Amino acid sequence: MDSSDFSGFCTSRSSVREFDDDPLSEEEISYILSCASTAPSAGNLEAWDVVVVTDEETRSALAEAAFSQDHVEHAPVIFVVCSNYVRSMSRYGERGILYGLEDATIACTYMMLAAHAEKLQSCWTGAFDDDDVREILSLPPHIRPVSLLAVGKGHPPAQHTDRMRIGEHVHRETW
Numbered sequence: 001m002d003s004s005d006f007s008g009f010c011t012s013r014s015s016v017r018e019f020d021d022d023p024l025s026e027e028e029i030s031y032i033l034s035c036a037s038t039a040p041s042a043g044n045l046e047a048w049d050v051v052v053v054t055d056e057e058t059r060s061a062l063a064e065a066a067f068s069q070d071h072v073e074h075a076p077v078i079f080v081v082c083s084n085y086v087r088s089m090s091r092y093g094e095r096g097i098l099y100g101l102e103d104a105t106i107a108c109t110y111m112m113l114a115a116h117a118e119k120l121q122s123c124w125t126g127a128f129d130d131d132d133v134r135e136i137l138s139l140p141p142h143i144r145p146v147s148l149l150a151v152g153k154g155h156p157p158a159q160h161t162d163r164m165r166i167g168e169h170v171h172r173e174t175w
């Protein structure tokens with residue numbers, strides 16, 4: 001892949017919130033998970049874990065926990081990407097809280113891009129009630145859910161979302 005392939009790959013991804021009924025194959029799920037495991041992490045501690053949810057009732061409960069976001073119920077798979085604080089705090093103390101969130105976020109980004117590479121659609125879902133998700137999935141206390149990544153076969157929108165101009169983000173040398 002050259003640099004123009006890479007920018008084309010990035011710009012062709014969009015969040016999709018409507019999915020067909022088709023399930024993902026085990027190979028597609030494994031591919032997404034194996035790409036996540038190549039993500040960088042602080043101290044290579046990989047302070048993230050994921051709960052792969054395909055069960056319809058559980059997806060429906062997660063959709064409720066996500067303030068009734070329908071796509072969470074209708075996507076065939078929800079990757080509930082979590083930060084595992086114990087892993088990062090054991091070496092980094094308080095700083096490990098931040099690293100755990102970063103590790104989970106990067107792993108989720110890799111999963112989202114892996115889904116795109118497999119020509120699947122996805123929607124990163126960050127709006128949910130943490131306690132409800134904890135209860136539905138029996139998460140231990142040191143595990144924080146960071147994202148419900150909904151993945152399935154869907155239809156990308158005709159138009160991509162707008163972005164800020166890059167100059168609005170970038171500061172050179174100092175702020």
Ligand SMILES: Cc1cc2nc3c(=O)[nH]c(=O)nc-3n(C[C@H](O)[C@H](O)[C@H](O)COP(=O)(O)O)c2cc1C
Binds near residue numbers: 013014017161
């Ligand atoms: C941290 C984070 C939280 C998000 N939470 C939600 C969400 O709860 N529901 C939703 O429909 N989309 C959510 N999104 C998707 C964004 O709305 C979407 O990425 C953004 O509008 C840009 O559109 P694009 O992904 O199509 O480029 C979230 C994305 C991120 C990175």
